[in-house]
Amino acid sequence: MDALDDSSTVRVGLIGYGLAGSVxxxxxxxxxxxxxxxxxxxxxxxxxxxxxxxxxxxxLADSADELWGRADELxxxxxxxxxxxxxxxxxxxxxxxxxxxxxxxxxxxxxEAEELAALAEARGLLLSVFQNRRWxxxxxxxxxxxxxxxxxxxxxxxxxxxxxxxxLKGGWRESGDPAEVGGLLYDLGSHLVxxxxxxxxxxxxxxxxxxxxxxxxxxDDDTFIALTHTSGVRSxxxxxxxxxxxxxxxxxxxxxxxxxxxxxxxxxxxLREGLRPGDPSVEWGTEPESEWGRLGAGESPLTxxxxxxxxxxxxxxxxxxxxxxxxxxxxxxxxxxxxxxxALHVLEAARLSAAERRTVRIEVLA
Numbered sequence: 001m002d003a004l005d006d007s008s009t010v011r012v013g014l015i016g017y018g019l020a021g022s023v024x025x026x027x028x029x030x031x032x033x034x035x036x037x038x039x040x041x042x043x044x045x046x047x048x049x050x051x052x053x054x055x056x057x058x059x060l061a062d063s064a065d066e067l068w069g070r071a072d073e074l075x076x077x078x079x080x081x082x083x084x085x086x087x088x089x090x091x092x093x094x095x096x097x098x099x100x101x102x103x104x105x106x107x108x109x110x111x112e113a114e115e116l117a118a119l120a121e122a123r124g125l126l127l128s129v130f131q132n133r134r135w136x137x138x139x140x141x142x143x144x145x146x147x148x149x150x151x152x153x154x155x156x157x158x159x160x161x162x163x164x165x166x167x168l169k170g171g172w173r174e175s176g177d178p179a180e181v182g183g184l185l186y187d188l189g190s191h192l193v194x195x196x197x198x199x200x201x202x203x204x205x206x207x208x209x210x211x212x213x214x215x216x217x218x219x220d221d222d223t224f225i226a227l228t229h230t231s232g233v234r235s236x237x238x239x240x241x242x243x244x245x246x247x248x249x250x251x252x253x254x255x256x257x258x259x260x261x262x263x264x265x266x267x268x269x270x271l272r273e274g275l276r277p278g279d280p281s282v283e284w285g286t287e288p289e290s291e292w293g294r295l296g297a298g299e300s301p302l303t304x305x306x307x308x309x310x311x312x313x314x315x316x317x318x319x320x321x322x323x324x325x326x327x328x329x330x331x332x333x334x335x336x337x338x339x340x341x342x343a344l345h346v347l348e349a350a351r352l353s354a355a356e357r358r359t360v361r362i363e364v365l366a
Contacts, residue, residue: 010327011038013067013074013098015089016081017047020103022054023271024132024316025080030055031277032320034328038074039067064089071096076126076327079103082172083181087112090127094119099126101323104190106337108181110344117337126326128333129340130319133191134198136265137285137314138249138293144312145252145259146199150295152256157196157235159250161188162243168216176218183219185210186347188239193343194335196227196235203227203235203346205361210354213242225350250293259309260301261293267314277317285314 012029014021017040029037039059040051048060061067067074077093078101079086087107093100094116106129107113120127133139145151172180173187185208197203207226214221222242227235238247250261267285277284289308296306322334349360 008034008075008328010035010075010324011073012036012076012078013039013041013061014078014080015041015064015067015085016079016103017042017044017051018080018082020130021078021080022047022050023268025078025101025103025130026051026055027271027276028316028320029078031317032324034324035076035320041067064092067098068092068096071098074098076101076323078130080130083108083186084172084179087116090116091119094123094125094127097123097125099327101126101128101130103130104194104340105129105181105186105344105347106340107344108178108186110341110348113337113341113344117341120337126323126333127337128323128326129335129337131191131194131335131340132267132316132319133195133265134335135315135318136267137287137311138261138263138265139195140312140315141261141293141309142250142252142259143199145295145309150257151252151254151259154200154233154252154254156253157200157233157250158238158248158252159192159195159235160238160240160247161192161249162238162240162246164244164246165241166214168214174217174219174221183210183221183223184239184241185220185223185225185350189223189225189237189347189350190343192237192239193225193227193346194339196229196237197339197342197346200229200231200233200235202230202342203349203362204230205359206346206349206353207359208350208353210351223350223354225346227346257295257297258306259293259295260306261311263287263291265314267316271316285316287311 041061043062077098079089080103173182175182205228209224210220211222222240225237252259292308294301294306295309299305326333353360
């Protein structure tokens with residue numbers, strides 16, 4: 001991959017200005033030194049007005065096709081549009097000679113992800129996937145605990161993204177059309193599987209329960225995945241929209257101790273409220289001591305067992321800082337297309353497992 005000059009400003013074209021584009025990508029791009037939000041692509045007049053109000057100097061485009069005609073004026077494309085568009089838009093950007101960041105999931109299948117990875121490699125271009133949850137405060141804290149070895153040998157990793165949303169919201173994420181790549185397995189599951197693979201490595205077998213619970217729902221809204229890693233660790237992952245009582249975000253059990261953490265990283269809520277990283281009045285990604293996880297053995301954290309572990313600062317801005325460094329210095333991207341493909345192999349195995357009610361072995365271990 002050809003690196004940019006150290007003095008170059010990376011001009012970013014952002015495709016999509018819905019939840020992903022407006023809440024996550026645009027603010028984080030704008031907060032990253034060396035990146036500038038040049039163009040926002042959305043055909044919605046309302047979203048165009050919103051984008052212009054938040055970023056008065058940006059250019060607007062109704063269609064991504066307008067970007068390919070002036071590819072020499074851009075240095076990076078970020079794709080934050082609906083899942084069904086990820087592959088064709090990423091392919092078009094790469095064909096236009098532009099590096100690409102794609103919101104998760106990169107594709108509907110591992111094969112499509114691997115094709116995009118091969119195309120990016122052949123053209124010497126960056127292709128990265130936005131897996132922001134690697135920079136959640138609790139995940140960063142857990143990685144630090146694992147690096148310190150305080151848990152001993154990890155035996156079981158439990159991870160949850162649970163919500164209480166008994167009423168349908170509508171939109172493509174809840175569509176039953178397979179082309180939309182909706183449902184929680186590919187939405188929240190993309191995060192949970194990526195985190196499990198990042199922590200404990202490749203998976204050799206997958207068991208899943210994928211259910212549609214809410215009246216009128218067309219796609220999964222209550223899903224469980226059990227992974228057996230080649231390292232011997234077992235990961236149990238829950239994603240649900242109908243959980244009336246939320247479980248711990250993490251429960252990690254080792255031979256020496258366990259770590260239990262409740263609550264969600266505060267960065268998404270802060271971004272939704274209009275707060276921005278870099279604002280000196282905001283302590284970005286921090287949480288009060290009352291929400292810290294606990295480390296211990298033999299007792300429940302809910303009855304005072306264990307000791308509180310200070311939660312590290314959440315750091316979503318680190319993702320785009322790493323993208324900027326990769327473009328400038330030629331270093332590896334923060335999340336690779338190969339890693340995204342590995343997660344998609346697991347998600348595909350989970351879908352097959354649920355459909356056939358059996359454990360599915362994975363032959364592709366990377």
